[in-house]
Amino acid sequence: MVLFGSTVFAQVPAPAEQTNYHGIIFLLIVFLCVFPMYICLRRADEVYSSKIVWGIWGILGLVFSYIAVLILYLISSDKLRFDNVKIKSGSSREQKTQVAGNKRFGNESGWSLQSSGGSRYYSQNADSLYAASEILKNLGSIPPQTYYLVDTPDGTLGRDINGFFTESPVKTQNLKVDNPCGETGSVQPQSLTGYGDMNKNQTGVAYQKMSGQYARLILMMKCGKCGYESPVETETGDIERECYNCGIKNRTHRGKISVYTEMGVVDV
Numbered sequence: 626m627v628l629f630g631s632t633v634f635a636q637v638p639a640p641a642e643q644t645n646y647h648g649i650i651f652l653l654i655v656f657l658c659v660f661p662m663y664i665c666l667r668r669a670d671e672v673y674s675s676k677i678v679w680g681i682w683g684i685l686g687l688v689f690s691y692i693a694v695l696i697l698y699l700i701s702s703d704k705l706r707f708d709n710v711k712i713k714s715g716s717s718r719e720q721k722t723q724v725a726g727n728k729r730f731g732n733e734s735g736w737s738l739q740s741s742g743g744s745r746y747y748s749q750n751a752d753s754l755y756a757a758s759e760i761l762k763n764l765g766s767i768p769p770q771t772y773y774l775v776d777t778p779d780g781t782l783g784r785d786i787n788g789f790f791t792e793s794p795v796k797t798q799n800l801k802v803d804n805p806c807g808e809t810g811s812v813q814p815q816s817l818t819g820y821g822d823m824n825k826n827q828t829g830v831a832y833q834k835m836s837g838q839y840a841r842l843i844l845m846m847k848c849g850k851c852g853y854e855s856p857v858e859t860e861t862g863d864i865e866r867e868c869y870n871c872g873i874k875n876r877t878h879r880g881k882i883s884v885y886t887e888m889g890v891v892d893v
């Protein structure tokens with residue numbers, strides 16, 4: 626089955642996620658506003674003369690609660706936008722350069738960690754795109770604001786909570802492969818499918834393209850010869866990509882994918 630063979634329309638998902646940090650502040654503010662209001666209303670029954678005063682306090686508490694909810698909603702929306710547009714893009718490499726003076730340390734699994742503004746960037750080197758995709762496929766689930774990057778001589782592959790990503794073009798010809806088939810012809814891939822949260826992937830790529838940053842939609846290409854699934858950069862139209870495992874050319878066609886955003890329609 627070949628997915629993404631035709632035009633796909635994706636909607637921008639509404640901001641729905643909040644970090645625990647914001648949730649705690651939100652509950653604290655609501656408690657601080659609602660609890661005095663509750664006390665005020667109870668006291669109002671006991672002391673008739675101060676009913677108006679307590680009532681005003683109660684209304685003020687309610688107003689502050691609404692303002693607090695509004696502010697927190699705006700904060701969490703901006704934060705999501707920041708995740709989609711700025712961090713998962715070429716800017717992470719720029720940020721890495723900027724924070725080069727920060728503490729950098731490795732761990733036993735081979736990853737080097739760099740933290741910047743609440744985001745974590747793990748990186749390591751590998752010999753081939755095949756090795757990089759194996760390392761990234763085996764990561765399991767990835768928490769928000771965490772980015773894994775594997776550098777190879779043929780390009781850099783990344784993975785985050787939504788799926789695979791690249792920050793610059795990955796080589797498509799004469800790749801270093803682990804099990805070369807030695808054939809010069811080409812095959813048609815068995816499939817070209819999504820990986821991870823494709824709705825968020827498409828939206829992220831759309832926002833990055835709109836802001837002038839490098840971004841490509843990564844899809845899993847199942848090799849027509851060996852069946853290995855390579856995460857490859859895709860674009861609208863004819864695509865020729867070498868299998869990361871056997872190196873044979875896979876030729877296929879990807880349909881146009883249009884993403885609707887509040888700033889317009891973007892083809893990814």
Ligand SMILES: [Zn+2]
Binds near residue numbers: 852873
């Ligand atoms: Zn193959």
